[in-house]
Amino acid sequence: MLKSKSILIGIGGGIAAYKVCEVISSLFQEGAEVRVILTETAQRFITPLTVATLSRHQAYTDQDFWQATHSRPLHIALGEEADLLLIAPLTANTLAKLTYGLADNLLSNTVLASRCPILLAPAMNTEMWEQPVIQRNWQQLQLDTRYHSIGPGSGLLACDRIGAGRMAEPREIITKLHSLIYTQGQQDFQGKRILISGGGTRENLDPVRFLGNPSTGKMGLALAQAASDRGAIVTLIHGPIAPELLPQSPNYNLIPIVTAEEMEAAMINHLKESEIIIMSAAVADVKPAHYTNYKLPKKELSLNLKLESVVDILAKLGTLKKDYQTLIGFAAQTGDIVNPALDKLKRKNLDIIVANPIDKAEAGFGTNTNQAIFIDNKGKQETIDSCSKLELAHRLLDFVKVS
Template sequence: MPNPKSMKRVLVGVGGGIAAYKVCELISTLFKSGVEVRVIVTSTAQEFITPLTLATLSRHQAYTDEDFWQAKYSRPLHIELGEWADLFVIAPLTANTLAKLAHGMADNLLTNTVLASTCPVLLAPAMNTEMWEQLTVQRNWRDLLTDSRYHGMSTASGLLACDRVGAGRMAEPPEIFAYVKSLLHTAGKRDLIGKRVLISAGGTREHLDPVRFIGNPSTGKMGLALAQAALHRGANVTLVHGLASWNAPLGVQAISVISAMEMQQVMLEYLPNADVIIMSAAVADVKPRDYSLEKLPKRSLPQDLPLEPVPDIIAQLARQKQPHQKIIGFAAQNGDIVKPALEKLQKKKLDAIVANPIDQPDSGFGSDNNKAIFLDNQGRIMVIEPCSKLEMAHHLFDFI
């Protein structure tokens, strides 16, 4: 177990909606990641999930309004909890609780604790589509988010518990968990508000015919983490990615491509409006010279496959960038990772580069974790010890 003195402390407020069951996964994941968790469960939430379940998953008593109105604590409970928390998460956020927060009302333990705290508050709304789209609800949502303490997650669209198909689904627990980890890193700062961040991710495929291609094992997880980190820090994010097994975060404009040529076209299209461009994609270096519209019979496959180079996307971006723009590249290497990264940084005239090893355990392609050395064109060097890719993404934004 982590050292209790170094553990981050997250207070989870559970609102009264059917999505309350999803919070169980979030609480369990937080605890397993080394976060200390406390839970407040509203009276209406107890119609959907029991305090016992939440207490079992958090390994601590789950607090209810009954606890709030009893004088069995040495200090007022809402004051104690408000001062204890590094981060407050409210999920699901109901229309009722949203209205109370937007108008500074406090009539239960949850809302009193919000007003008694100063930490960042992450909100994950969930409600029926008609409820979510009401003008009064949307006005409350906009008004609340004008307070820099509050960080709002987008609702997803899909089949709701009422059988309605539309907006209003609560963000999934893994997405909430990622946002929590971001806010614990940044302490809620939004240093990318007003910035447009353009990110490439994943591998490209250069086809010989409809089923055969030259590719690489990149999964795009690093680019996904960069998109999450930028979004959580307030940026407007466009993510251009190869084929992926994951979904882009809610609130990110995601554009799927296959070949280097397609990625080049999209990146150049979005370049003029971007402030920060991060080329984390593993773009192919070469492609088959000839392409067959139909699958080639095995007997017709060439013994020697003629190849030709694909566009050098990052070099083109660097040539066209404006003085206010920053372009960051990646260099996945084995052996000495610094020398080739420095050469790429200088040759392609980048602002910074991330050198990361592909021949070490738990780093590189497909891994959930990574390690790296950051270098920039001012001669700065930062060594990043093994950490999650989301943590590395935040370290990179801190660096640049």
């Protein structure tokens, strides 16, 4: 989604500036045109040569700003060309300047000379972040619809303190930039409560063996990210997901579960309050009839692999849903994906179904991309060609709006 887009990055003076190098490199590899502004203090942590090498463009500093060597004022040109502006790390000093509209360096002048969405990734010591004046400035800035935020998270800081103030990780920042370039900051699901299930469930035979599937939870995470970035109040109920895939500082509620029974209970517990329910989880169809609390010897496995069905969560939600609710299911199929999806749509009383091929390259379980056919209960269909799972999530939300 960022290919050929102009991304302007303002780097503040903090140790977290080193993380921005990964962001610059990743954006360039995605095909974005990356320009970088370094504040005077940022240059104490990373050099203009470093970011120029990674971005393949000149790095701009205040020295460039004050020299009359440009055909147009530098801050005007940079501001007008930008499709998105990222400020990372956002320091206490830059936060105060943005809050009060001050313009005494290249970065702050460029902000005022631009109209694009701005993503802020704050980073500072916990004591600094928790100061009332910082929180007041932060809350004041959130009232401006141009500004969008990510983090800060909690963890070990450079000062050896464990607490709030850690800058969001590069992969989270990049994901947020993808959402912003798609939505341009529009909050078209503002205040809507969306309940999402994601990942796979596991049904244990004994303490070390289980029945499961290859679902990684990437699609559920993408749906939660897209919906929350568009202003929704999101709850994601998810099966086991690798820790490195989970966001450090999510702007939605995460509820981990393991079994289908636990997912059913959690979904029903949050059902009444939700306006949109998206069941993207890969729920097990069967489970061992008996659980053994010790590791079974190999020779006993075949004797103990008697199976029984688990509850059909999506069908149950279909019987419980109210008129104000939209229920969306996923149908992961091989071969013909449309007819089985249509059958599932009607049989389980769904409003929309996502027919998802899992036998095609770069689609289905474990991949970063996906493709699908959206079908609603009025017969409307939309085919989505291969794209990132985040883009597919946004396209599904668009489909919900018109169905």
